[in-house]
Amino acid sequence: MAETRRDFLKVTGAGIVGLAVGAAAGYYLAPPKIVEKPVPQKPPEVPKEPLKIGVITILSGPGALLFDPGLKALQMEVEKINANGGILGRKIELSIKDSGGKPENSVDFFRRLVEEEGVEFVISGSTSAEAIALAPVAEQKKQVLIIEEGTVAKLFEEVDTNPKYVFRINNYDILDSTSLAIAMKKIWPDVKKFAVIGADYAWGHDTWDILKGAIEKLYPDMEVVAETWPPLFSQDFSSHISTVIAAKPDVVALVLWGGDLVTCIKQGVQYGLFKDIKGISPTGGEYVWAAGTDTPDNLLMSTRYYFTYPPWDKWWPNREFNLEFHNRYPDSHGGWPGFNCNSSYYAIHFLKAAIERAYAIYGGWPTQEQVTEALEGLMIPGPGGYRYIRPEDHQSLGYAITGLTKQDPRYGFAILDPIEAVPPEEMAPPPGVKWKDWIKHWGEEYL
Numbered sequence: 001m002a003e004t005r006r007d008f009l010k011v012t013g014a015g016i017v018g019l020a021v022g023a024a025a026g027y028y029l030a031p032p033k034i035v036e037k038p039v040p041q042k043p044p045e046v047p048k049e050p051l052k053i054g055v056i057t058i059l060s061g062p063g064a065l066l067f068d069p070g071l072k073a074l075q076m077e078v079e080k081i082n083a084n085g086g087i088l089g090r091k092i093e094l095s096i097k098d099s100g101g102k103p104e105n106s107v108d109f110f111r112r113l114v115e116e117e118g119v120e121f122v123i124s125g126s127t128s129a130e131a132i133a134l135a136p137v138a139e140q141k142k143q144v145l146i147i148e149e150g151t152v153a154k155l156f157e158e159v160d161t162n163p164k165y166v167f168r169i170n171n172y173d174i175l176d177s178t179s180l181a182i183a184m185k186k187i188w189p190d191v192k193k194f195a196v197i198g199a200d201y202a203w204g205h206d207t208w209d210i211l212k213g214a215i216e217k218l219y220p221d222m223e224v225v226a227e228t229w230p231p232l233f234s235q236d237f238s239s240h241i242s243t244v245i246a247a248k249p250d251v252v253a254l255v256l257w258g259g260d261l262v263t264c265i266k267q268g269v270q271y272g273l274f275k276d277i278k279g280i281s282p283t284g285g286e287y288v289w290a291a292g293t294d295t296p297d298n299l300l301m302s303t304r305y306y307f308t309y310p311p312w313d314k315w316w317p318n319r320e321f322n323l324e325f326h327n328r329y330p331d332s333h334g335g336w337p338g339f340n341c342n343s344s345y346y347a348i349h350f351l352k353a354a355i356e357r358a359y360a361i362y363g364g365w366p367t368q369e370q371v372t373e374a375l376e377g378l379m380i381p382g383p384g385g386y387r388y389i390r391p392e393d394h395q396s397l398g399y400a401i402t403g404l405t406k407q408d409p410r411y412g413f414a415i416l417d418p419i420e421a422v423p424p425e426e427m428a429p430p431p432g433v434k435w436k437d438w439i440k441h442w443g444e445e446y447l
Contacts (some may be wrong), residue, residue, distance in 0.1 A: 033286045045365025050092040053351075054113035056106050056134075057125035059098040062233045065290060070148065070340030071096065071332035072319075074123070076328060077348050087352050099126070101233075103133035110134055114143050116196070121146070121371075123347050125340055126304040128152035128203040131168070135160040144368050144375075148343035148350060151176070151304075153210065156393045156432050165368065167375055167394040169350070169387070170302045170343045171424070172437045173207045176282040178427035178442070179400035180302040181214035182302030183420055184251070184280060187300070187404075191250035191278065192219065192317055195226035197240050197264060198255035204229065207282055208255045210435060217443035227248050230340055236262045241271045262290045269294055285416045288405055289334035295414035299405040305342035305384040306401040309419050321345065321383040335414055342384050346396065350352030350389065353380050366409050397424040 047236035055074065058067040075094070082091045095117055097109040106126060113119045123146045124134055136159065137308035144165050147155075151172040160166050178266025182192075194215065196308055198204040210229075215222050226247035228240040241264070244252050252273065256264055268274060274296045285303030288295045312319035325337045333341070354374035366374070376391035388400040403416025429438035 003082065009442070025365075031147070043362055046088050046359075046365045047090065049090070049410075050093040051360065052093050052095060052117065052119045052288050053085055053348075054110070054117065054119035054122040055096045055125070056099050056113070057096070058094075058101045058127070058129075060100050062330070063101040063127065063259045065287065066340050069329070069338050070125050070344045072329050072332055073325060073337055073341035074348060076324065077345055078290050081210075081348070082351060087355050088216045088365070092348075099130060101127050103127075106130040107133050109216035110137055110143075110145075111141075114141055120144075121351060122146065123344075123351075124150070124205050125344070126150040128155070128206075129201060131155050132159050132202065135163070135166045138165050139163070140279065141165075141191060142368055144351075144371055148340060148347050152206050153435050154202070154206065154410045156395060163394045164372055167350075167372075167389060167395045167396070169346050170339065171398060171400055171428075172395065173210050173282070173396075174204070174429060175400045175422075175424060175427045176216045176302050176304065177207060177211035179402050179422040180280060180282050180300065181211065181218055181443075182422060182426065183302070183402035184215075184300055185218040188251070188278060192221055192248075193225045193249040194251050194253065195224070195228075195244045195247050195249035195277075196255055197228050197230065197237065197244060198253070199232050199257065200229035201232050203257070204232075208253065210256050211253060211255065211282060211441070213436070213439045217439065230256075230264075232260065234260060235263065237267045238271065240264075241268050241273050244277070245271065245273060249277055251278045251280055253346055254279060254284060256281070257283055258287060259285045259290070263378045265291050265296075265299075266294045269296060274299070283339075285401060285403060286338050286340075287414075289336075289411070289413040292408060292413050295405050295407070297404070297406050297414070300402065300412075300418060301405065302400055302402045303339055303416070304400060305339040305398075306416055306419060307336040307338070308387055308415065308417075309399075309421060311399055315385065317381055318383045334411065337383070342382065343381050346380070346384075346387050348373060349380055349382060350378060350387075350396075354378060390431050395431075397428060399423055400427060 099105040099344050121144045125148045128150050131147050147168045196208050198208045226244050228243045230240050260421045279299040281301045284301035310318050326335050354371050358370040359372040379388040387396050391397045399421040403419040405414040405418045408415045
């Protein structure tokens, strides 16, 4: 296993620090289109009352492992914005709803927030199933909806193909999987047999399809020897682990998240899953802290943001965000912000920047349509570097992080070390191109 770590260091090494922190200029900074629009004769005044923003997230059940820290980060940022005068002088008030991860709850809360409580914007820390359910309702209601996660590819490829009011903040499944495949090819170039333990719902199946497609490009002789699909929020993975061990793969992909991934890792260690089988996990770097010292070294994981990257000594927004979160919430998420915390930061600051941008253009409190226009093409800095919202499909993009697990006594849990940051131009289809078409021509440079 020491060779594995040395090999990974060879292919990442000092180049990580040399990466430009933030946007890849050639990918992000295309000249904006100039569109002439009539300016209202009498712009609407900025309302005197507080700015009410609805928040739908998961605060109960296994999904809270991801979303409860994210809500704390959102509240932290709102407090700071309010302390500095709010948005155009309006203090923010959050109306928070716990969906429990159920799409029907999310839709019901969305309607109630808009129709009964009169919120002006909605931020959703949602699962993929919730995002798929919410997007059509937001478009129908002509209501700005900022989805923090909900990263299934079909959201903008099939469900909301021409979004106007819906925006997604975090990297989506394509980036999670292709970045993981890139790292795996570098450190384990000769593996052949693969198995999957995957969550039996939209995100699990879609992510495995994408990951498998990327692996097939980089490992033309790959063989899938076992697939097993536990229900979401399972408590017992023993039969699935036994199935994989019996199939004797070189690599098992744990396409799970939250408490499911933590439980599977702990039970996998008990059954000897990782004794002779390498483990990989898309987005797994977000959750392994919860397994404490039970996580074995040298599991390869990707994540959408990681608290140690960009390096604190080179990117002060990440240092300050981490230290403030740690001081406020030392018992949340191992004391350090996770990727939904990062998403929450960008969600509220994108919204703030868009409102202020629209106000500067139109001279008054902006309409929903004017806010959507201002969000398109917007790029702002944050803990994870710069993020950019593509105007064509309302997808925000930033670096993906990959790394090997390593127990670290400073934290009391396994961290990702070393880390490699993969820029979006290496792992994301261009706007309007479906991943199944794009993946056919991806990956030759890594063979």
